[in-house]
Amino acid sequence: xxxxxxxxxxxxxxxxxxxxxxxxxxxxxxxxxxxxxxxxxxxxxxxxxxxxxxxxxxxxxxxxxxxxxxxxxxxxxxxxxxxxxxxxxxxxxxxxxxxxxxxxxxxxxxxxxxxxxxxxxxxxxxxxxxxxxxxxxxxxxxxxxxxxxxxxxxxxxxxxxxxxxxxxxxxxxxxxxxxxxxxxxxxxxxxxxxxxxxxxxxxxxxxxxxxxxxxxxxxxxxxxxxxxxxxxxxxxxxxxxxxxxxxxxxxxxxxxxxxxxxxxxxxxxxxxxxxxxxxxxxxxxxxxxxxxxxxxxxxxxxxxxxxxxxxxxxxxxxxxxxxxxxxxxxxxxxxxxxxxxxxxxxxxxxxxxxxxxxxxxxxxxxxxxxxxxxxxxxxxx
Numbered sequence: 561x562x563x564x565x566x567x568x569x570x571x572x573x574x575x576x577x578x579x580x581x582x583x584x585x586x587x588x589x590x591x592x593x594x595x596x597x598x599x600x601x602x603x604x605x606x607x608x609x610x611x612x613x614x615x616x617x618x619x620x621x622x623x624x625x626x627x628x629x630x631x632x633x634x635x636x637x638x639x640x641x642x643x644x645x646x647x648x649x650x651x652x653x654x655x656x657x658x659x660x661x662x663x664x665x666x667x668x669x670x671x672x673x674x675x676x677x678x679x680x681x682x683x684x685x686x687x688x689x690x691x692x693x694x695x696x697x698x699x700x701x702x703x704x705x706x707x708x709x710x711x712x713x714x715x716x717x718x719x720x721x722x723x724x725x726x727x728x729x730x731x732x733x734x735x736x737x738x739x740x741x742x743x744x745x746x747x748x749x750x751x752x753x754x755x756x757x758x759x760x761x762x763x764x765x766x767x768x769x770x771x772x773x774x775x776x777x778x779x780x781x782x783x784x785x786x787x788x789x790x791x792x793x794x795x796x797x798x799x800x801x802x803x804x805x806x807x808x809x810x811x812x813x814x815x816x817x818x819x820x821x822x823x824x825x826x827x828x829x830x831x832x833x834x835x836x837x838x839x840x841x842x843x844x845x846x847x848x849x850x851x852x853x854x855x856x857x858x859x860x861x862x863x864x865x866x867x868x869x870x871x872x873x874x875x876x877x878x879x880x881x882x883x884x885x886x887x888x889x890x891x892x893x894x895x896x897x898x899x900x901x902x903x904x905x906x907x908x909x910x911x912x913x914x915x916x917x918x919x920x921x922x923x924x925x926x927x928x929x930x931x932x933x934x935x936x937x938x939x940x941x
Contacts, residue, residue: 562863563856565848566923576683576907576931578864581720581748581885582921586774590840594776609807612799612830615839622842623769624783626850627750627757632820635782636829640747641668642794643766643782644714646824647743648672650791651763655681657711660702660740662695663688664913666720669745673714682711694880695719696727703734705756710740714874721912722887723919725880728760747771751845752856752884759782764788772884772921774841776834784821797827853922856885860920863929868918871936887915893940901939907932 568587577585600606624631633655637643659673663686677684689698713735717728732742743767749755751772757765765783770774796802800823802816817823823846845853860886869875873888890898895911900910910917
């Protein structure tokens with residue numbers, strides 16, 4: 561029997577939702593907290609200056625605790641793409657430098673660096689892997705070939721489309737050996753499996769929180785290494801400035817920011833509904849336990865892999881893919897047509913490139929897996 565927390569969600573029984581890598585439904589507690597924040601905004605006579613800062617700092621500290629770093633290294637941003645752009649503008653490039661990226665990586669991790677390459681004359685070198693080759697081996701080969709020309713590498717922990725595992729603990733030291741900087745997008749990793757950001761020690765790390773972490777859309781996190789805490793933010797919101805808590809003195813202009821990565825915070829960080837919902841979401845995950853969630857997803861994902869393989873999908877071995885979701889090729893069917901057939905039967909997954917991406921979460925139960933099996937059998941008959 562698949563362990564699950566489906567009772568914490570408002571998911572109709574006839575819905576089989578296997579699309580967490582796209583966006584997750586939210587636990588009832590998170591919906592309630594979000595609505596409570598919206599109610600506060602609707603009654604501004606109850607809003608105090610403290611309300612603009614308290615939950616934001618609680619959210620920052622909670623996320624930092626879950627990835628094992630100091631809250632002072634975390635900024636609250638609206639999206640992973642925003643976070644990557646923060647990194648890009650704080651990493652100067654020169655003509656002839658190399659930016660190392662992944663083939664078919666998420667667009668936000670392409671466009672920001674493409675712009676920087678065009679502006680500086682740097683080369684944006686895209687790494688692909690040969691058949692049967694791991695991402696780590698392909699990246700290590702590129703590092704050997706390009707050496708100290710590599711200025712920046714923009715990487716993911718698990719490929720967003722295929723769910724292939726990228727061994728960052730192997731790749732990052734090799735990049736450091738040639739003097740390269742490292743920017744990570746861990747949107748498809750954090751919340752699905754444990755992450756120790758202090759161990760990985762990137763220069764920047766961004767993650768959108770509306771997928772595996774159940775947060776409202778418009779809340780994301782940016783890790784900033786100590787070396788960049790004096791960097792240039794994209795925006796200059798008044799709330800990032802020292803002394804902003806005293807509304808009576810806001811016109812006492814200052815060049816000083818709040819300490820740490822807070823200078824990179826988005827201007828809308830005090831959205832009462834979004835912040836309340838995000839805090840409730842991370843607290844829910846923390847209550848379940850990241851290790852517990854990770855083990856649940858790994859067990860469910862093995863069963864999904866078995867189901868997919870039984871219907872002729874090209875699946876990956878467990879060590880080659882993410883533990884919490886997967887992409888699989890369908891040799892004899894158009895993935896888009898197959899996805900449409902699944903939706904007709906209230907089974908929700910995503911097509912990304914040539915892959916049918918299947919992404920469970922803690923609400924996935926035995927009934928969902930049996931439904932997936934039955935609907936695939938009918939669709940591929």
